[in-house]
Amino acid sequence: MGIEYKPIKEGKVREIYDTGDNLILVATDRISCFDVILNNTVTKKGAVLTQMSKFWFDFTSDIIPNHMISVDVKDMPEFFRKPEFDGNSMMVKKLNMLPVECIVRGYITGSGWASYVKDGTVCGIRLPEGLKESDKLPEPIYTPSTKAEIGDHDENISYEQSVKYLEERFPGKGEEYASKLRDHTIALYKKCADYAYSKGIIIADTKFEFGLDEDGNIVVGDEMLTPDSSRFWPADGYEPGHSQPSFDKQFARDWLKANEGHDWTLPDDIVEKTIDKYLQAYRLLTGKELSR
Numbered sequence: 001m002g003i004e005y006k007p008i009k010e011g012k013v014r015e016i017y018d019t020g021d022n023l024i025l026v027a028t029d030r031i032s033c034f035d036v037i038l039n040n041t042v043t044k045k046g047a048v049l050t051q052m053s054k055f056w057f058d059f060t061s062d063i064i065p066n067h068m069i070s071v072d073v074k075d076m077p078e079f080f081r082k083p084e085f086d087g088n089s090m091m092v093k094k095l096n097m098l099p100v101e102c103i104v105r106g107y108i109t110g111s112g113w114a115s116y117v118k119d120g121t122v123c124g125i126r127l128p129e130g131l132k133e134s135d136k137l138p139e140p141i142y143t144p145s146t147k148a149e150i151g152d153h154d155e156n157i158s159y160e161q162s163v164k165y166l167e168e169r170f171p172g173k174g175e176e177y178a179s180k181l182r183d184h185t186i187a188l189y190k191k192c193a194d195y196a197y198s199k200g201i202i203i204a205d206t207k208f209e210f211g212l213d214e215d216g217n218i219v220v221g222d223e224m225l226t227p228d229s230s231r232f233w234p235a236d237g238y239e240p241g242h243s244q245p246s247f248d249k250q251f252a253r254d255w256l257k258a259n260e261g262h263d264w265t266l267p268d269d270i271v272e273k274t275i276d277k278y279l280q281a282y283r284l285l286t287g288k289e290l291s292r
Helices: 045-059 110-119 159-169 174-198 250-258 268-286
Strands: 014-018 022-027 030-033 036-041 068-070 089-093 100-107 136-142 201-212 218-221 230-234
Touching: 022 045, 030 250, 045 068, 045 089, 045 174, 045 268, 100 159, 100 174, 136 174, 159 174, 174 201, 174 218, 201 268, 250 268
Parallel strands: none
Antiparallel strands: 014 022, 022 089, 030 036, 068 089, 100 136, 100 201, 201 218, 201 230
16 A cells, blocks of 8 residues: 555645655645635536646746646555545645745736725735726736735735845845745736636736745745636626626635525535636636546
8 A cells, every 4th residue: 555644734725745755735626715614525626726737837837947746646656546636636846935925916806906996005006096996907016915824814015025024034035035026926927817818818816826946946836827826707708897707716705695694505506607617717728628
C-alpha cells in the first residue's frame, strides 16, 4: 500500500498533503458560501478547479513561473493513485507564501461597487465619477488584502500598507515584494482577461497568491483564475447598470439568500445548475470537455 498520508491543512474546499519534497493540493467537491461549508457536494467541482488552474498556469508561464509540477496521479506517491484523487489533485513545489491576497478588479461590482456608491472610492482608490454598477474600469486596479485564517475575514489594505505589512515580515524587502506583487498581478490579469474575453467570458475580478521558491524568486501559487477565486461573467448580454449573471456559485448564494431556514443544504436542481456553470466556463476557456 505504501505510505498513508493525512492532510496537514484543510480549508473550506482544499486539502493539502505534504509528501516530503513537495505538496499535493486536492480540490474537493465541497462548496462554501458566505464562509460556510454547505452540506452538499458538487460533483466534478474539484476537478474543474484543478484543471482550470493547470490551464492558466500553462498559459501564463511566460510571465511568471508557477508552483505546478503535475496533475497526473501517476507522478504522485502511490497513496494518491485512487479515483478520489484523480483529476482534482495537483503536485506542487513548496513555497514560502507571501501573506498578501493580490486582488485585481477590472470592473466595478460587489463590495467595490458598494464602496464606490458610498464615497467614490474602492479600497482608498478614487475612481471617476458617474460609473454604473458592473462598468469596466478605465484601467484595472490593484486592491490587496491580508490573508485571514479560516473563520476570520480578510482585511483590505492600501498598496502603501502592503509595503509596511511585507516589510515587517521580510525586512529590507517590503517595497520590492509589494511592487512586484502589484505588477505581476496586473500583468497576469490583463493577459488572461483579454484571452477570456475572446472566448466569451469577462473576468470582472480575481485574486492571485504568490510565494518565494527556494532561490528566493517570486512564483505564483495556490489556485488560479477559477470560478471560486474570480468573478466570471458571460460577455454575451453584458450590460452595465446592474449585477451580471456569473459562471460560479451565484445560483447557490442567491438560493440561500432567498430561502431562510435552509440549514445550509441546497436542493438538487440548484446543485445541478451550479456544476453546469463551472463546466461551461471550463469548456469555453479551454475548448475541452470535462465529462461529468
